[in-house]
Every structure is written in structure tokens, then in C-alpha cells.
Amino acid sequence: MTAPTHTSLFPAVPDSPDAVLDGLDPEQREVATALHGPVCVLAGAGTGKTRAITHRIAYGVRAGILQPGSVLAVTFTARAAGEMRGRLRQLGAGGVQARTFHSAALRQLQYFWPRAIGGEMPRLVERKVQLVAEAGARCRIRLDRNELRDVTGEIEWCKVTQTVPEDYPAAAAKSGREVPRDPAEIAKIYTAYEQLKRDRGVIDFEDVLLLTVGVLQERPDVADTIRSQYQHFVVDEYQDVSPLQQRLLDLWLGGRDNICVVGDASQTIYSFTGATPEYLLGFRSRHPEATVVKLVRDYRSTPQVVQLANGLLSQAKGQAAQHRLELISQREPGPEPGYTEYVDEPTEAEGTARRIRELIAGGVRPSEIAILYRINAQSEVYEQALADAGVPYQLRGAERFFDRPEVREAGLLLRGAARAGAGTDPGMAGTDVPEHVRAVLGSRGWTVEAPAGSGAVRDRWESLAALVRLADDFALARPEATLSDLVAELDERASAQHAPTVEGVTLASLHAAKGLEWDAVFLVGLTEGMMPITYAKTDEQVEEERRLLYVGVTRARLHLFLSWALSRSPGGRATRKPSRFLDGLRPGSATRGTGNRFAAGGGGIERGAAAAAAAKRKRGPVRCRVCGRTLSEAGEIKLMRCEDCPSDLDEGLYERLREWRMEQARELGQPAYCVFTDKTLLAIAEVRPEGAAELSAIAGVGSRKLDKYGAEVLALCTGGEPAAAPGDEAVAEEPEK
Numbered sequence: 165m166t167a168p169t170h171t172s173l174f175p176a177v178p179d180s181p182d183a184v185l186d187g188l189d190p191e192q193r194e195v196a197t198a199l200h201g202p203v204c205v206l207a208g209a210g211t212g213k214t215r216a217i218t219h220r221i222a223y224g225v226r227a228g229i230l231q232p233g234s235v236l237a238v239t240f241t242a243r244a245a246g247e248m249r250g251r252l253r254q255l256g257a258g259g260v261q262a263r264t265f266h267s268a269a270l271r272q273l274q275y276f277w278p279r280a281i282g283g284e285m286p287r288l289v290e291r292k293v294q295l296v297a298e299a300g301a302r303c304r305i306r307l308d309r310n311e312l313r314d315v316t317g318e319i320e321w322c323k324v325t326q327t328v329p330e331d332y333p334a335a336a337a338k339s340g341r342e343v344p345r346d347p348a349e350i351a352k353i354y355t356a357y358e359q360l361k362r363d364r365g366v367i368d369f370e371d372v373l374l375l376t377v378g379v380l381q382e383r384p385d386v387a388d389t390i391r392s393q394y395q396h397f398v399v400d401e402y403q404d405v406s407p408l409q410q411r412l413l414d415l416w417l418g419g420r421d422n423i424c425v426v427g428d429a430s431q432t433i434y435s436f437t438g439a440t441p442e443y444l445l446g447f448r449s450r451h452p453e454a455t456v457v458k459l460v461r462d463y464r465s466t467p468q469v470v471q472l473a474n475g476l477l478s479q480a481k482g483q484a485a486q487h488r489l490e491l492i493s494q495r496e497p498g499p500e501p502g503y504t505e506y507v508d509e510p511t512e513a514e515g516t517a518r519r520i521r522e523l524i525a526g527g528v529r530p531s532e533i534a535i536l537y538r539i540n541a542q543s544e545v546y547e548q549a550l551a552d553a554g555v556p557y558q559l560r561g562a563e564r565f566f567d568r569p570e571v572r573e574a575g576l577l578l579r580g581a582a583r584a585g586a587g588t589d590p591g592m593a594g595t596d597v598p599e600h601v602r603a604v605l606g607s608r609g610w611t612v613e614a615p616a617g618s619g620a621v622r623d624r625w626e627s628l629a630a631l632v633r634l635a636d637d638f639a640l641a642r643p644e645a646t647l648s649d650l651v652a653e654l655d656e657r658a659s660a661q662h663a664p665t666v667e668g669v670t671l672a673s674l675h676a677a678k679g680l681e682w683d684a685v686f687l688v689g690l691t692e693g694m695m696p697i698t699y700a701k702t703d704e705q706v707e708e709e710r711r712l713l714y715v716g717v718t719r720a721r722l723h724l725f726l727s728w729a730l731s732r733s734p735g736g737r738a739t740r741k742p743s744r745f746l747d748g749l750r751p752g753s754a755t756r757g758t759g760n761r762f763a764a765g766g767g768g769i770e771r772g773a774a775a776a777a778a779a780k781r782k783r784g785p786v787r788c789r790v791c792g793r794t795l796s797e798a799g800e801i802k803l804m805r806c807e808d809c810p811s812d813l814d815e816g817l818y819e820r821l822r823e824w825r826m827e828q829a830r831e832l833g834q835p836a837y838c839v840f841t842d843k844t845l846l847a848i849a850e851v852r853p854e855g856a857a858e859l860s861a862i863a864g865v866g867s868r869k870l871d872k873y874g875a876e877v878l879a880l881c882t883g884g885e886p887a888a889a890p891g892d893e894a895v896a897e898e899p900e901k
């Protein structure tokens with residue numbers, strides 16, 4: 165989620181190697197031009213580490229010093245790798261491999277398997293946790309859900325730290341790990357798990373690296389082939405490298421020293437999986453001749469965001485904290501970070517969605533907004549709230565865009581059309597390319613307006629719409645190009661996995677947000693128990709949680725909102741407390757370490773929306789209409805019953821409501837979920853409200869919607885003809901605030 169909003173999707177390729185260096189500051193240039201020998205960049209968030217290494221590779225390639233095929237750039241996530249390939253192409257250095265450790269190893273392993281091991285490569289196990297449960301059963305050890313998750317984590321840790329089962333008890337004690345079961349039991353399960361995999365002929369995610377390491381160690385011929393292909397290595401996010409990944413890197417290098425690493429010890433957030441900043445911090449002692457560069461200018465965030473980031477880190481303790489780098493913002497001042505306390509989670513989600521609508525109305529693109537949370541399970545309530553507010557969102561990582569079935573299918577169709585000559589007729593060239601694309605994709609479900617609904621149909625449309633946008637941009641950048649040229653471009657992008665930006669607010673976990681940036685970032689659910697997460701018990705674990713929050717804060721370019729809710733569900737007891745990490749930073753908290761100013765409108769605890777929602781929810785906790793259980797899941801609260809309690813749906817009414825909704829959506833020119841979501845509609849058809857009070861008690865029917873649709877919905881529910889709502893003209897065109 166970076167460059168595309170600021171620049172076109174097709175920026176001009178720099179016309180010379182030196183032009184690649186334009187736009188780098190002197191220290192970044194030093195990185196970009198140090199093409200031989202070991203290089204280490206130690207720098208804080210947003211200082212341009214990723215930019216510097218991308219330009220370094222591009223400069224080397226463009227100047228003819230590096231062969232594109234001889235460079236292997238390793239980044240942390242598939243998405244980051246996709247983004248780096250995109251940036252490299254824009255700089256005129258396509259063809260460079262940018263991958264995760266895992267995908268680079270997998271590719272090599274697949275290639276060398278027949279020669280080095282023989283036969284077909286085993287399948288990758290899909291449900292590891294299931295296999296661990298079976299391994300537990302083999303050892304007659306029953307694990308509950310949490311234990312299963314934790315024991316699986318321990319096995320993964322063993323593998324990336326290259327710990328064999330017999331050594332686990334001692335190794336876990338030495339590393340101060342919080343063990344979920346008796347270490348001897350875990351060692352037994354680990355052994356049984358490995359046996360089970362062998363029996364089934366499958367390998368797991370970690371095995372991919374372990375086996376690659378094994379082949380490189382034992383087969384000098386294979387190692388030589390790989391080393392002769394790759395001469396230069398670049399590693400981003402090096403603070404989170406695991407011992408196993410480091411071992412692989414060493415084997416790739418085979419004693420050579422053409423390696424460039426960049427990282428920030430303050431952003432170490434994967435220690436629990438065995439990663440360690442030791443390699444980054446010890447790089448200079450391992451390579452005394454290394455070029456070491458520090459970057460301090462933060463180009464990403466405003467001084468307000470940077471001040472909070474610095475404030476957070478100033479309270480950090482432990483080893484990484486000793487290496488913290490104070491950031492200096494290079495940007496114009498912006499708004500103060502906003503802090504909001506809400507009564508409960510659904511209200512927090514609604515408040516967040518409302519703010520997002522305001523930002524969008526103010527001109528911020530949805531793809532430039534992110535909601536970041538600690539654990540994936542937190543996403544649902546936000547998905548629902550965004551759907552209620554009519555805001556498009558995406559959970560999917562952009563890197564898989566070209567793998568989506570509809571995108572593959574569209575590619576095939578466009579190729580067919582190009583072959584049939586539609587794109588080669590000079591009379592149809594240039595401006596007609598977008599028209600062709602619209603015509604072809606129109607046959608596969610693309611329409612000018614987004615379809616109603618938020619499910620698979622909408623997802624499909626979003627993908628096709630992204631292709632249409634891409635075609636528009638392409639035709640603008642290359643007016644003379646034909647449809648065949650576009651198809652070639654798509655092929656190239658698909659092989660580079662450079663996805664166009666899908667318009668939608670991003671929902672992601674803090675871990676997944678690493679390395680990315682957005683104009684507006686919402687850090688939600690910042691309560692004790694969630695941030696730090698309950699199972700962070702030792703000081704080190706708590707410090708890692710603090711760094712995770714630091715990563716979250718430093719994702720924001722301009723707008724940053726932090727929020728928390730005092731109870732989980734409506735009417736619940738307000739037992740939660742805001743995250744300790746915000747003490748002294750948020751307004752009204754005990755210590756004021758950083759002297760943050762909380763200007764009116766920027767900071768301050770805002771209870772406005774929370775209070776309104778609380779008033780609406782005075783009825784207390786929401787209980788299942790069928791069994792009476794107190795509901796806590798957002799989806800169930802919307803339904804007003806447990807998902808698996810029998811439904812007393814009036815199907816005829818539900819159908820009528822759906823038809824009515826479609827009509828409304830068509831008139832508004834918006835997707836149907838902007839009128840009411842499926843869950844809300846279902847709840848209405850089940851409850852059959854007889855009056856406004858009953859209707860407004862249904863989650864998803866806020867005062868705005870009650871005013872706008874209340875009369876019509878009630879008329880449908882009571883069997884009458886939908887009448888125009890009173891004061892319809894006044895509310896029908898309610899401006900988006």
C-alpha cells in the first residue's frame with residue numbers, strides 16, 4: 165500500500181543509472197552505491213531502508229555492475245516481496261528475484277529434489293495443528309485448543325532454532341520460554357509429529373528451509389550451482405531473521421561477502437518464533453570491514469506521529485532498547501494522534517467506521533486507510549462495522565491478486581481477444597484499450613457500478629474493477645499501446661506478482677503490517693490483555709508487544725487513531741483498561757513522559773459516539789433470543805441469537821426485505837450492504853419488529869438508518885406496502901460526514 169497513491173501506477177522509468185539515485189539522501193546514496201562487500205543499514209522505521217536497498221539493486225543493475233539474475237533479495241512477507249518486485253520494475257530492474265526465505269527455498273528445493281533426493285517432492289502439510297493433535301493422541305496426551313496452538317508454536321520454534329526433541333527441555337529453559345506443558349511431553353509430541361509426517365509422506369513449512377539447508381550442506385554440487393547463480397544477497401527486515409534462515413543465508417553465501425542487510429532492532433516482533441536481532445546487531449563484529457550506514461530521517465510520518473513513536477520507544481527496556489534510534493520527521497506537521505475510549509467493542513468498531521467515512525469524504529482513498537489489530541479474531545467486528553457503514557474493505561494480501569481465479573480467467577479472455585486481433589488493428593489502438601477491456605470483462609461480471617452485497621460476488625467485481633483501472637492507467641501512460649501490449653504487461657506483472665491496488669480499507673494484524681504504510685492508520689483494541697496480549701508474561705515478551713505497537717504507530721503517514729473499549733460486548737462490565745504502553749502518552753494518563761500536546765480536535769478522550777451508542781444499548785447485555793445465552797461475538801450480536809440456535813426466520817419477509825434492499829441500493833448507486841448487511845436483514849426478518857423501538861434495538865439499525873428506512877421496513881414487517889419515510893427528502897441525501 166505504498167507508492168500508487170502518490171504516483172501513477174506507471175511512473176516514468178529513470179532514464180539513467182544516476183537518475184535512479186535521484187531522490188535518495190546522502191546516506192541512502194551511500195547504501196545504494198556500496199555494491200561490493202558487506203553492507204549493514206541500521207535505521208528506524210520509515211527512514212527509507214527498503215527504498216535504499218531497492219534503489220541499490222536497481223542502480224547496480226542499470227549501471228551494469230550487477231546481473232539481474234545474480235541478485236537475490238529476501239524480504240519478510242510475500243506481500244513485501246511483491247511490492248519490492250514492483251518497485252524494481254518501476255526503476256527499470258525487472259528480473260531480479262525478490263522473495264521470502266521460504267519461497268526462495270521452496271523454489272530451489274523443487275528444482276533440486278529429483279537430483280538431490282530423488283522422486284517427487286512431498287506435499288506440504290495443510291493443517292499442521294491437526295497433525296500435532298494426532299501426534300499428541302499417539303503419545304496419549306490430550307491437548308485442549310490453546311495447548312494445541314502453543315505446543316505447535318513450540319515445535320515450530322524448535323525447528324527454526326534447530327533444536328532436536330531431546331534438547332528441547334534444556335533449550336526451552338535456557339531461553340526462558342513459557343512452556344505450555346511439561347517439556348518432556350512436548351519433546352515426545354514433537355518426535356511423534358515428525359514420525360507422523362514421515363508416515364504420511366508430507367513436509368511442513370519449516371521443513372522446506374531445513375531440507376534446503378540439508379541439501380546445500382550435503383551436496384556440494386547443488387550448492388555450487390546455486391552459488392554460481394546468486395552472487396549478491398540483500399535482506400530486508402534483518403532484525404527478524406531466525407537461526408535457520410541465517411544458516412540458509414550463510415550456505416547461499418558460501419563464504420563470500422556480497423551481502424547487504426537492513427533492519428531496525430526496535431521492530432523485532434517475531435522473537436516468539438525464534439527470530440533474533442542478534443544477527444543484525446552483531447553484523448559488524450562478524451564483518452569488521454562492513455560498510456555500516458545509519459539513517460535517521462523519517463520520511464514517512466509527520467512530526468506528531470514520530471513524537472508518539474519516539475515516546476513509546478523511550479519507555480522500552482532490554483537489549484533492543486539500547487539500540488533504539490530517535491527518529492526525526494522530515495514531513496510537514498499534521499494532526500495530533502487521536503485517542504478514543506469506547507464503551508464496548510462493537511461501539512469501537514462503529515466509531516472507527518464513522519471516522520473512516522469522514523476521512524474518505526475528506527478525500528482519503530480507502531486503500532490508503534488501514535485498521536490494525538493484535539489478533540486476527542478481532543477483524544470480524546470491524547468487517548461488520550465497515551459493511552454497515554458502506555465502506556469497502558479487504559482482508560486479502562495484495563500479493564495473491566494474479567492468483568485469484570477471476571483474474572486468471574480475465575487474463576485468458578483478454579489474451580483470446582488480443583489474439584483475435586481486437587488489439588492489433590491500429591484504428592483500435594490506444595484509447596480503445598480500456599474499452600476493449602471493459603467489453604471483455606463485462607462478459608464476466610464487471611459492471612460500471614459495484615454490485616450489491618459484500619460476499620464473493622463483490623470480491624470478484626473488485627478484482628475485475630482493479631484490472632479496469634489498471635487498463636486505464638496503462639492507456640494513459642502508453643497511448644499508442646494495443647490490447648496485446650496490455651496482455652504482455654499483465655503477464656509481466658503476474659510473473660512479478662505486482663498487483664494493482666484494490667480499492668478498499670485494509671484490515672490486517674500488526675504483524676502483517678510490517679514494512680507497509682498508509683495515510684491513515686487505526687490501531688484498535690488497545691487494552692491490557694490485547695496489547696500486551698495476555699500470554700506475554702515475561703519482561704521480554706512484554707517488550708516485544710511494545711515493539712509491535714511501535715510498528716503499528718510507525719505505519720501511519722498522516723492520520724493516526726488509537727482506541728480501546730472498556731468492555732467486550734454491549735452492556736458488559738467495563739473491566740478493561742487501556743494499554744499500559746499508552747501511559748504517559750495518552751491524555752489524562754498518569755505520567756506524561758513526552759510532553760505530548762493534545763490539541764483540541766486532535767487528541768483527547770472522545771466519548772461522543774460511544775455515549776450515543778451506549779444510550780442505545782442501555783438495555784444491557786445482548787442475549788440470544790432463543791436460548792438466552794449472553795452473546796459476545798459480533799456476528800451473533802447482529803443476529804441476536806447464537807449462530808447455531810434454531811432460526812425462526814420468516815422467509816417470505818426476508819425475500820421481500822431483500823428485494824426492497826436491492827431497489828434502495830440501485831437508487832443510491834451503492835452496494836446493498838450499505839443499506840443493511842445480510843445479518844441485519846436476517847435479524848429483522850426473524851424479529852419482525854412492530855415498532856421503531858424494536859427495530860432500533862437490532863444491531864446495524866442506527867439512528868441514521870432508522871430515520872431513513874424505518875417506516876418502509878416496518879411497513880414490510882407488518883405486512884403493509886412500504887410507505888415513504890416521514891421527512892424522506894430531508895434524510896435521503898444525507899451528506900457523508
Ligand code: ATP
Nearest residue numbers: 187188189208209210211212213214215463464679
Ligand atoms: P520500515 O522500517 O517501516 O520498513 P523503511 O525504513 O523501510 O521503513 P521505506 O518504506 O523505505 O522505509 O520508506 C518510508 C517512506 O519514505 C516511503 O514512502 C518512501 O518512499 C519514503 N522515502 C524514503 N526515503 C525518501 C527520500 N530520500 N525522499 C523522499 N521520500 C523518501
Ligand code: MG
Nearest residue numbers: 213214215679
Ligand atoms: Mg522497510
